[in-house]
Amino acid sequence: MLFEITDPDDPRLELYRDVKDRDLTGRSGLFMAEGKVVLERLFTSPVADTVSVLTTPERMGGLASLPDVPVYVAPQKLMDQVAGFPIHRGYLALGRYAPRETLEERVSGARVRVLALHGIANTDNMGGLMRNAAAFGVDAVLLDTSCCDPLYRKAIRVSVGGVLEVPHYRTDDMVGTLQRLGLTPYALSPSGAQTLEKVAPAARSAVLMGAEGPGLPPEVMAACQTVRIDMHGGFDSLNVATTSGIVLYRFSA
Numbered sequence: 001m002l003f004e005i006t007d008p009d010d011p012r013l014e015l016y017r018d019v020k021d022r023d024l025t026g027r028s029g030l031f032m033a034e035g036k037v038v039l040e041r042l043f044t045s046p047v048a049d050t051v052s053v054l055t056t057p058e059r060m061g062g063l064a065s066l067p068d069v070p071v072y073v074a075p076q077k078l079m080d081q082v083a084g085f086p087i088h089r090g091y092l093a094l095g096r097y098a099p100r101e102t103l104e105e106r107v108s109g110a111r112v113r114v115l116a117l118h119g120i121a122n123t124d125n126m127g128g129l130m131r132n133a134a135a136f137g138v139d140a141v142l143l144d145t146s147c148c149d150p151l152y153r154k155a156i157r158v159s160v161g162g163v164l165e166v167p168h169y170r171t172d173d174m175v176g177t178l179q180r181l182g183l184t185p186y187a188l189s190p191s192g193a194q195t196l197e198k199v200a201p202a203a204r205s206a207v208l209m210g211a212e213g214p215g216l217p218p219e220v221m222a223a224c225q226t227v228r229i230d231m232h233g234g235f236d237s238l239n240v241a242t243t244s245g246i247v248l249y250r251f252s253a
Contacts, residue, residue: 005074008081013072015094016054019083023153030096031151033161035089036062041161042095043067048164051094054079059090097151099167106140106167107181107204113251114183114206115244116142116174118216125212126150127158128241134162136248141168142177142206175223178206185224186251187216188243190236192228199227201251209247212240 005013019032030051033042036059042050043065052070055063056079080086099106107114115133120126120143130150133141141150147170148155150163171177178185184202188209208224210216216224229246231237238246 001069002071002073005072005078008078012070013054013074013082016072016082016092017084019092019153020085030094031156032153033093033095033164034087034091034153034157036091038156038161038164039091039093040064041164042093045095045164047097047099047167048095049098051096053094054082054092056090063091095151095164099169101167103140103142103167103169103177104181107183109139110203112183112204113138113201113248114140114142114178114181115248116178116185116206116208117147117210118144118174118208118220119211119214120147120209120240121211123148123152123155124158125239125241126152127155127163128239129209129244130155130159130166130168131162132241132245132248134159134165136245136252138166138248141166142174143168143170144174145170145172174208175220179223187221187224187226188228188247189215189221189226190228190231192226194225194227196227196229196247196250199225199250205251207244207247207251209240209244212237 033039042048050067050069054072056076057073060073115138117129126148150168156163183204183206185206185208208216
């Protein structure tokens with residue numbers, strides 16, 4: 001359903017207006033996706049539905065396909081005016097998070113890999129973590145209540161749409177949830193008791209990671225097998241997203 005837009009005050013574009021401000025105030029339960037690759041992941045996402053699309057006449061042919069939703073086509077200047085900044089990628093879309101399975105259903109298999117995150121408040125790190133989760137075939141991502149929203153526009157962009165590939169779930173009791181699901185927890189920390197290369201991951205396992213600096217709380221560490229990656233040159237750790245890539249590669253083998 002294509003709609004040509006010529007008026008920057010067209011009410012159909014209301015949720016596309018002042019994008020950066022809306023990043024802070026929310027979009028009535030929706031999220032904003034940006035860029036060609038991210039939009040194409042959204043269109044085929046197993047965890048989200050496309051609500052509408054905004055693009056320019058010049059960019060229309062760049063999309064492999066379009067979902068059966070309203071597609072608003074506007075000149076680049078009008079699109080920039082509505083969004084409140086230059087949309088260099090030329091593509092925006094609104095989506096709605098809609099995982100098809102419960103967490104219990106998602107991790108019911110004999111072999112399961114879960115990425116469990118505590119206190120990840122930085123959107124760049126969240127995006128990198130979600131990208132790695134998708135790239136290494138993680139079944140689900142578990143977030144504690146202090147984590148930022150993986151569907152924040154910047155986090156989605158940094159994830160290259162990976163957040164739209166892997167379902168994520170919130171919990172206010174990380175350890176209790178993992179125990180209830182029968183997952184063996186491995187906590188990453190510079191003080192971990194075992195080096196990563198010596199870990200033989202259980203068939204049903206969860207990798208726990210905390211924010212850079214504070215890391216994981218002592219009570220969480222105490223409930224897990226603790227794992228470290230030895231460093232050289234006076235460093236005790238890597239960026240959390242980089243660490244996740246190394247660890248998830250090991251756990252995906």
